[in-house]
Amino acid sequence: MLMIERVLGSRLEPAFHERIHRLEHSGGVDVVTVSTVDMPRRRLRLVSARGEDLAIALPRDQKLFDGAVLLLDEDRAIVVRAEVERWLSFQPRSIAEGVELGYHAGNLHWRIRFAGERLLVALEGPIEGYYARIDALPGVASIPRIVVTGEMAA
Amino acid sequence: MLERPQGQKSGRLASAARIGIGGPVGSGKTALIERLIPELQARDVDFAVVTNDLVTREDAERLRRSGLIDPERVSAVEAGACPHTVIREDPTLNMAAGDDLEVRFPGLELVIFESGGDNLASTFSLDLVDWWMFVIDVAGGDDIPRKKGPGVLKCDLLIVNKVDLAPHVGVDLPGMLEEAQRARGERPVVAINARSGEGVDTVADMICRAVLFRP
Known part of the structure; x- marks a missing residue:
């Protein structure tokens, strides 16, 4: 179970956009789909598209959103995809x-x-x-x- | 087993998980908390409680006098209006009470918000809590699940309390539980007796798994 304790930012931010784009080409971007019901929660467990078991525990001043970057390192990124409301x-x-x-x-x-x-x-x-x-x-x-x-x- | 992304420190989380307990008047919300306290203590959970009452602090005083928990760890919110107004429409009073407990008790892992007794339409804002339970009871009538109130349908865990009273109030308990499960689909329903403690260990385990990420 991978602990996620903060949203790093939006995938659209310049600081992330280029790196995530590069990881997409190498197949390093994993997506976790969040239902509209779960989107306001700060604590929840979800499984990403590639089977990563995520334990999400955000500070109370943060929320999930479409495109939220949960993890970003040299080899991979995990990004939130909001279910269509x-x-x-x-x-x-x-x-x-x-x-x-x-x-x-x-x-x-x-x-x-x-x-x-x-x-x-x-x-x-x-x-x-x-x-x-x-x-x-x-x-x-x-x-x-x-x-x-x-x-x-x- | 929990792992963290590279470069992130281990240790307790930055803020406490927050859960809600709602349900009709007299369904056993405070009695459930009294039974949950030793269960959570046995699981080494660092927690505190915020109670909500209409115009008094009755539930908070009951817990403080219980001897089960440090009275300083129990805060009270007076709704002054329908209880759902301060857990859903404008939960800022409760959010402030939770923030205050987290400041006073560093390392707190869990804050339990008990709503004032309300009706079947009562629900919690997810701005206030991360996960919430709705308590109904056998003596309230076995038709409650069939009424499909938002509280029954939307909560993360539906608790049917006072199961020992079923034969005395003419309730078909297996039928009531079956209807509750049918109304909720795959979402959980747990039958308890908050007076004897039956089933409360299951509730404590579910809380620990859902928001504290315990095994």
Whole structure:
């Protein structure tokens, strides 16, 4: 089990970019995929794509992020890849629909964000669970919705 | 066995792990902590506790009087509002309490945050804790897992307490545990009796593995 006690920086930083690029050519870059649920944790165990068992224990002022460099030496690097986050994007057709949707989203303690006139709900579990709640709410069940990821959620 | 990257010093970690214990009123959160204390001491874990109450410091005083732990290692947070507000929406009071314990006890490995009793929608912010448990109890009704509250679904470990009461309250315990496991998929469920200590060693082992990286 390899202990990781800090994030060294971002793979995009000039100090790391060139070295990691070189290691990529020699096959020295290992990736650890972190789910959206696990991303805020400072202590967790994960297994990298190449089977390295990682024990991550970050200081409380650090967090994981996409591209975080966890290890970098002469022969290898370990870099975080964030799992793509999925959102349920609602497009209310009236102020009344928007207000009702916002009210229930708050009551259900869903993590949300806004994009123009859309309200996006982070899918932190099986989508069936979200549909089960929505379909039980008259006034919300009929609001147009689609699942979006990445830049579409911006 | 733990190894560190080249050039990094060995020794204890820079900051303590933080875990949460949530659950409804009366489900046995404080009783679980009272049983966890000797289990963690037996595993040589250096730890402290932060309790949360609505408008009193009742749980902290109970632990301080227990004789199980140095009273200085127990801090209290008064939520003053719904308990989930200070473990999820704005956990800064608890974060400050954890920071204070880490300053006062250098080398601390683990801080346990006990939420005030709340409802099935209660969850912890991962800004506050690294891993958290949700405690329900048999006497609260065997339909709790079927209700699929966020606390039951999202916690890292679901604990079903007071298993000894099942025959007295007409609860089918194997059925309740089966439904809890079905609701949570592959995530763990542990049955305990915090009064007798049954099952609490399993909980202590899971804490040690999850956030202290013990074998």
